[in-house]
Amino acid sequence: MATSTFLSNLTSLTVNSVDLLDQASSMTIDNVYESLDKTAFGSTSRSYTAGLINNTITLTLYNSYATAETYSTLASIVGSTTTIVASVTQGAVTKTFTITGCYLETLPVVNGSLGTLSTVDLTFTGGVLVAS
Amino acid sequence: MTIEYVIVSERVGKPGAPFTPPEGVNVDALLEHGFITVKKSDKKAEPSNGN
Numbered sequence: 001m002a003t004s005t006f007l008s009n010l011t012s013l014t015v016n017s018v019d020l021l022d023q024a025s026s027m028t029i030d031n032v033y034e035s036l037d038k039t040a041f042g043s044t045s046r047s048y049t050a051g052l053i054n055n056t057i058t059l060t061l062y063n064s065y066a067t068a069e070t071y072s073t074l075a076s077i078v079g080s081t082t083t084i085v086a087s088v089t090q091g092a093v094t095k096t097f098t099i100t101g102c103y104l105e106t107l108p109v110v111n112g113s114l115g116t117l118s119t120v121d122l123t124f125t126g127g128v129l130v131a132s
Numbered sequence: 133m134t135i136e137y138v139i140v141s142e143r144v145g146k147p148g149a150p151f152t153p154p155e156g157v158n159v160d161a162l163l164e165h166g167f168i169t170v171k172k173s174d175k176k177a178e179p180s181n182g183n
Contacts (some may be wrong), residue, residue: 017157018167019143062135068141068167076161098163100156 011094012087015059018073025119026060027086029097031129055129057084057102063111063118070108070120078107084124095131102127136171137163144168 013021034051065071082101087096102124112118137151137159144151144167151168153159162168 017144017151017154018141018162032158061178068143068165072141072165073161073167076149076164077158080158082161083154085154091183 008026010086011089012085012096014083014085015073016077016084018068020061020070020073022065023061023070024059025062026058028056028058029086029099029129030056030112032056034088053129054125055099055102055127057099057124057127059122059124061120061122063120074104074107074120074122078104080104081127082124084125098123098130099127100130136172137168139167140169141167 006109010021010024011026013019013027032054034054035048036051037046038049039046061070063070082103084099084102085096087094089095103126104122104124106123108120110118111120137153138149139145139149139151141147144162150171151162153162159168163170
């Protein structure tokens with residue numbers, strides 16, 4: 001049974017210091033520890049230990065080519081690292097997650113289909129995650 | 133010499149306010165797309181008259 005439920009709701013989101021909260025419809029931050037197989041002879045099941053941390057941040061943003069909007073925020077950071085800050089509020093509690101040095105490999109520059117709003121799905125990888 | 137920046141876009145903060153880049157932020161990208169600008173020096177360059 002859930003002991004704490006809330007409507008998924010970001011209260012702030014910046015990518016490279018640019019506020020994109022009003023353009024975002026989905027976000028996931030995964031704190032990932034790569035698994036290293038340490039299974040040895042004699043084992044009957046696999047066992048693992050933690051390797052390097054490899055965080056993954058996925059974002060869905062509405063696309064806009066207007067000045068100071070989605071495209072202009074992202075066009076110059078693809079292929080490089082940046083900082084993302086996201087806050088989630090539940091009642092009186094606010095958690096802020098800062099990912100410094102995460103890498104954006106791919107920027108979809110055109111993504112659309114007839115009769116739908118254009119969105120871009122982004123995946124940032126790596127970096128250092130700090131929760132406060 | 134430290135370069136000072138000024139906010140241009142409301143998406144970064146209050147326009148006209150100084151901008152201190154947080155750790156890891158790509159300042160060149162912000163400059164390239166006009167989110168911020170480099171603060172112009174208030175001091176006039178002193179003429180060198182050789183005297």
